[in-house]
Amino acid sequence: MSVAAHTRKLQARRRVWRVQRQNGFTAIEVLVAMLVLVVGLLGYFDTLTASGSSITAAERAAEMTQIGDQTLQSIEALPYASVADSSTPTQTTTTDETNPTYYLVTGPVAGSSCTTAAICYQWDPTNTSSAEPVALDTTNGKVAPGPTVAVVPSPNAAGCTTTATANCQATFAVYAFVTDATDPVCAQTGVTCASSTSYKRITVAVKNTGPGAPFSPLYFSTFVGNNVGGSNNPLTATGPTGPTTNCLDGATTVPCTH
Amino acid sequence: MFALLILMALTIGMVGIGAAVVGAAHQSARESAADSASGAAAAGAEAALFRLNTTGATTSGTGSVGSNASYAYAVSMLTSPSDPCAGLWVQNSGQSLEQACITSTGTVNGVSERIEERVVAYTPAASLFPVNGLMAVNGFTAAGDVGGTFDLGSNGQMTFTNQITMTGQLEYPSAIPPNTPQQNECSGNCVPVAESTPISVPTLAASAYASAETSNNDAAVSWPAGFTYDPSTQTVTQSGVNNATVAFPAGTYYYCGVDLGGGTTSMIQTTSWPVKIYIDSTAGGRCTSGTGSLTASNGLSITNSSGVADNVQLYFYGDPPCTTSCASTFAVNSQSYDADVYAPYSSMTVAGGGTFTGVAVIGDLTANGALTVTAQGPSGSGATGSTATYYPAAHTDCIPPTTAGGTSGTC
Numbered sequence: 001m002s003v004a005a006h007t008r009k010l011q012a013r014r015r016v017w018r019v020q021r022q023n024g025f026t027a028i029e030v031l032v033a034m035l036v037l038v039v040g041l042l043g044y045f046d047t048l049t050a051s052g053s054s055i056t057a058a059e060r061a062a063e064m065t066q067i068g069d070q071t072l073q074s075i076e077a078l079p080y081a082s083v084a085d086s087s088t089p090t091q092t093t094t095t096d097e098t099n100p101t102y103y104l105v106t107g108p109v110a111g112s113s114c115t116t117a118a119i120c121y122q123w124d125p126t127n128t129s130s131a132e133p134v135a136l137d138t139t140n141g142k143v144a145p146g147p148t149v150a151v152v153p154s155p156n157a158a159g160c161t162t163t164a165t166a167n168c169q170a171t172f173a174v175y176a177f178v179t180d181a182t183d184p185v186c187a188q189t190g191v192t193c194a195s196s197t198s199y200k201r202i203t204v205a206v207k208n209t210g211p212g213a214p215f216s217p218l219y220f221s222t223f224v225g226n227n228v229g230g231s232n233n234p235l236t237a238t239g240p241t242g243p244t245t246n247c248l249d250g251a252t253t254v255p256c257t258h
Numbered sequence: 259m260f261a262l263l264i265l266m267a268l269t270i271g272m273v274g275i276g277a278a279v280v281g282a283a284h285q286s287a288r289e290s291a292a293d294s295a296s297g298a299a300a301a302g303a304e305a306a307l308f309r310l311n312t313t314g315a316t317t318s319g320t321g322s323v324g325s326n327a328s329y330a331y332a333v334s335m336l337t338s339p340s341d342p343c344a345g346l347w348v349q350n351s352g353q354s355l356e357q358a359c360i361t362s363t364g365t366v367n368g369v370s371e372r373i374e375e376r377v378v379a380y381t382p383a384a385s386l387f388p389v390n391g392l393m394a395v396n397g398f399t400a401a402g403d404v405g406g407t408f409d410l411g412s413n414g415q416m417t418f419t420n421q422i423t424m425t426g427q428l429e430y431p432s433a434i435p436p437n438t439p440q441q442n443e444c445s446g447n448c449v450p451v452a453e454s455t456p457i458s459v460p461t462l463a464a465s466a467y468a469s470a471e472t473s474n475n476d477a478a479v480s481w482p483a484g485f486t487y488d489p490s491t492q493t494v495t496q497s498g499v500n501n502a503t504v505a506f507p508a509g510t511y512y513y514c515g516v517d518l519g520g521g522t523t524s525m526i527q528t529t530s531w532p533v534k535i536y537i538d539s540t541a542g543g544r545c546t547s548g549t550g551s552l553t554a555s556n557g558l559s560i561t562n563s564s565g566v567a568d569n570v571q572l573y574f575y576g577d578p579p580c581t582t583s584c585a586s587t588f589a590v591n592s593q594s595y596d597a598d599v600y601a602p603y604s605s606m607t608v609a610g611g612g613t614f615t616g617v618a619v620i621g622d623l624t625a626n627g628a629l630t631v632t633a634q635g636p637s638g639s640g641a642t643g644s645t646a647t648y649y650p651a652a653h654t655d656c657i658p659p660t661t662a663g664g665t666s667g668t669c
Contacts, residue, residue, distance in 0.1 A: 065290040072297055124324040184321075185309045194566060198308050201301075203324070218290055219325040222297035223304035233649040234350055234378050245355075247346035248339050256348060256651065 057213040060152075060170050064206040067150050068220040071174055071204045075143055080226040083200050084141030085134055085178050088119055097125070098216050100175040100205035101147075105131055113182045113196070121177045123203050123221065132179035135200050143202075147173035150206070168210070175205040181223060199225040291369035294327050296655070298364030299373045302329025306360045307377055307648060314645040316358065331362040336376070344374040344669070345652020354381040356646050361656075361669060372656040374669040379646035384460045386600050387617040391426060391633035394623040395459055395602050396581055401626045402611065408633035413456040414622075418442055426633070427451045459602050459619055467512070467541035467575050470534070475509030484519065492544055494518075503527050511535045514545035515552075522557035522592075531562070531569035537587065541575045550575055550604075551587040557610075560595035567596050567616030567634040576603030576621060584621040592627065 075083060091104040103122040107114035111129035114120035124130035135141070152170040153160035160168040183198035185191055202224060207217035231237050234245045235256055247256040301323050309319065316333040323329065336357040339347035343359035356379045363372040387393065391408025398412045403421040410416075411429035417437040422428070425447035430436050432452035436444065444450045471492070481487050484499035492514040496502075499519030508530040516537070518524045539550030552574070562570045577585045584605045592610030599606075599618040606620045611627030616634050656669040 061287065061290060065293050068290075069293040069296075076300075124322065130324070183305060183308050183312070185312055188313075191313055193312060198312075199304050201323070218294075219327075220294055220297050221301065221323040221325065221327060223301040223323075225304045225308060227307065227649050229647070229649045232380065232647055234348065234353075234355055234380055235649060235651055244352050245348060245350045247348055249346050253349075254346070256346065 056170075060208055060210070060212070061214050061218070063152050063170060064172060064208060064214065064218045067172060067174060068204050068206040068218055071176060071206075072202060072220045072222060075176060075178070075202050075204070076222065076224055078142050080200075080224065080228065081137070081140045082142040083135070083178055083202070083224050084137035085143050085145045085176070086138060086141035087145060088136055089121070089134060089145035089175075089177055098207065100177075100207065100217055100219075104134075104177075107131065107133070113180070121179050121203065123177075123179065123201060132181055132201060135178040135180050135197075141178075143176050143178050145177060146175035147207075149209075150174050170208070171210045173207045173209050175203075175207070175217075177203045177205075179203070199223045287367075288369055291366040292371055294325065294366040295364040295369050295371035296373070298323050298327040298329045298366060299362045299371050300364070302331040302362035302364060303360050303373055303375045303653075305329070306331040306333055306362060307375070307650070310358065310360075310377070311645065311647050325366070327364060327366045329362055329364045331360060334359050334361075342669070343376045343652075344654035345376045348376070348378045348651050350380075355379065356381050356648075357651075358648060372658075372669065374654050374656055375650055376652040377648035378651040379648040382646050386460050386462060387598065387619055388457050388459055389429060389617070389619075391617060392614070392623070392631050393457065393459065393619045394621075395619065396584070396622050398622075399624045400629055402628035404625075404629050404631075406614075406629075406631040406633075408631040410631075411453075411457050413453075418444075420628075422448050424448050424631070429453055429457060431456065461602070462573060462600060464541035464575070466573070467536050467538045468543070470510050470512040470536040471538065471542035471544055473510070474512040474536075475507075476511055476513070478507055478509055479504065479511065492538075493549070500524075505529050506533050506535070508533060512542070513537055513552075514539070514549040518552070518554040518558060520555040524554045524556065524558045526558070526560045528560070528562050528564075528570050531564045531566070532571065533562075533569065534571045535573070537572070537574045539575045539577065539585075539587075548585070550577075550585070551589070553588075554590045554593075556591045558590040558593045558595075560593075560597050562596040568598055570595075570597035570616075572597055572599045572601070574599075574601035574604040576601055578603040580621065582622075588620075 089101065089104055091101045093099045093102050096102055103125060105120050105122060107116050107118050107120045109120060109128055109131040112131040114131040114133055119134045120131040121134055122128055122131040149162040150172040151160055151162055151165055151168040154167055154169040165171045179201045180197040181199055181201040182196055186193035186198060202222055204220045205217045208214050229236060237244060245256060246253050302321065305321055306319065310316065310333055316335060318332040320328065320330045336343055336359055348355055348357060358377050360375040360377060361372065363370055389409045389411040392410050394412045397414035398416040401419045403423060404418060405423040407425045409427040409429060410424065413431055415434055415437060416430050419439060421442050422444050427449045428436065428444040429451045430453065432454050481494065481504060482502050485494055485496045487494050492512060494513060494516040496517050496519040501521030501523045502519055503525040505527045537550050537552050538545045540547055560570060574587050576587055580603050584603050587604035588601060588606040590608065593608055594613040596615045598616045601621060602619050603621050605622040608625045612625055613630045615632045654669065
């Protein structure tokens with residue numbers, strides 16, 4: 001065999017060897033790929049876990065919103081005389097500002113309408129002069145100041161109640177404070193208000209008492225006035241032959257439904 | 259290559275999950291803010307209604323309910339059925355109504371919710387009390403000092419024998435200036451106002467007395483020993499009664515005459531409110547001419563611990579259309595009352611001193627002792643202007659337009 005022929009033979013073997021090498025992975029390549037895969041999977045599961053807890057936090061916030069809204073609406077639906085706390089709300093902390101009872105104070109509070117040594121609620125956390133007397137009526141009041149327990153059962157898990165919360169997916173504390181609000185217009189010169197209570201302020205707070213976020217309570221607030229009226233109310237007054245007030249729907253007279 | 263594909267899929271999955279997490283959190287926060295904003299909007303509507311009823315003004319306003327929640331409202335009067343507002347146009351077969359529309363927007367963390375409320379009130383009748391204090395229609399005579407915070411008006415001669423220390427307006431006919439024989443002029447806090455035309459005093463319809471005659475709570479009054487209540491004549495007489503206290507619970511009462519006896523501390527004590535006492539003479543069918551007096555031979559007080567004089571109202575039909583020397587129908591020695599008194603065709607004689615809180619219209623008033631008045635008028639009396647009391651009639655949650663600047667929404 002000539003030198004040239006031997007060289008061609010060697011070159012041919014190298015080509016074959018190169019083809020064989022392109023059809024597989026080296027051990028290093030496999031190891032690197034596995035490492036990347038493991039890292040990626042770890043990241044994925046980490047994200048999945050984190051996202052799982054984040055979604056639960058969002059769900060908890062949604063539940064808190066629903067509970068707060070429902071509580072507020074149920075209080076608004078009460079007769080005016082019943083819109084009052086049925087028992088004295090109690091301050092359970094003087095340090096934890098995320099506890100709604102932190103803003104319960106015993107009067108008097110300077111610069112506020114809380115002028116006696118009664119229990120008052122500071123509805124604006126940033127302003128002590130917002131303290132108002134709690135509307136307390138142990139006879140007619142139908143609003144439990146709380147905290148009352150609200151729960152969300154875990155899927156397919158029995159035994160979650162407001163008194164046994166071990167199997168619950170989420171637990172919340174609901175607070176409802178009713179205060180006597182004096183409208184600022186009553187302080188204007190020449191304005192005479194018939195009563196120190198212009199309307200009642202309802203403040204509902206829902207706090208997550210389970211693990212995880214949200215860590216701050218959600219607050220829902222509105223006013224309720226005594227707007228029933230009786231004979232002074234055109235919509236409730238009746239004459240000898242029935243209601244004297246009706247409504248006009250286009251050109252048609254119809255009963256007023258309200 | 260395979261590993262890269264898996265990594266790409268995982269990355270896409272993670273991004274998707276992350277977006278879902280952020281979206282869910284954002285949606286949750288928005289729903290919470292929207293609910294809080296709805297509450298704030300309702301609070302604004304309630305504040306607007308209270309201020310409308312308190313001041314009668316339709317000014318807009320703003321306020322806070324804490325936790326970053328605020329409201330802004332506007333009030334507009336509705337004048338025709340085509341004016342847009344929640345609900346339907348309200349009408350009444352017997353009385354005119356006033357309607358207003360309250361639009362309130364609550365905002366929490368940039369999320370706003372708006373509501374609209376139609377409110378309705380009876381158009382307030384003209385006040386029976388044209389002066390925020392004391393109106394002595396035909397004439398006023400004071401032998402003692404006249405003080406207090408009130409307006410004093412008359413279409414006749416006013417005579418002040420002693421000091422005038424009152425704070426308020428002294429409204430007299432320009433042709434008949436006050437007679438002040440001791441040169442004790444109305445000055446300082448007392449502001450003289452010469453009226454070029456007589457002060458108009460609205461008339462309470464005789465039907466109001468007839469209605470009280472038909473339906474009243476007279477049976478709820480327990481008259482103490484010594485009194486005799488005759489339901490057939492609607493009169494109360496007494497024999498040897500001194501310092502009696504008669505309790506009147508909330509209700510409407512109708513009498514042709516009441517004699518409360520003697521003693522310095524006779525008392526009409528009101529315990530719940532409102533109390534309306536009609537003393538008739540000829541408006542209804544039961545009383546006869548010459549009746550219609552409420553008397554006590556010495557002192558009399560009408561107590562009212564509600565703090566609102568308007569909660570106790572006394573109406574005397576008197577002797578219309580007398581303009582001078584009306585029959586004496588409310589006469590005592592000294593008296594104090596915390597009530598509104600409407601007696602344009604009656605004479606009131608206070609032989610001693612008098613202390614009054616409320617508003618009054620008297621035909622002729624003679625006070626021989628010191629007279630002190632604190633005006634506390636009902637809505638619409640005198641210079642305070644008429645104020646209607648509105649009540650909610652309809653409510654709607656406004657739906658925002660589906661496109662920016664669109665008109666497909668409501669309110």
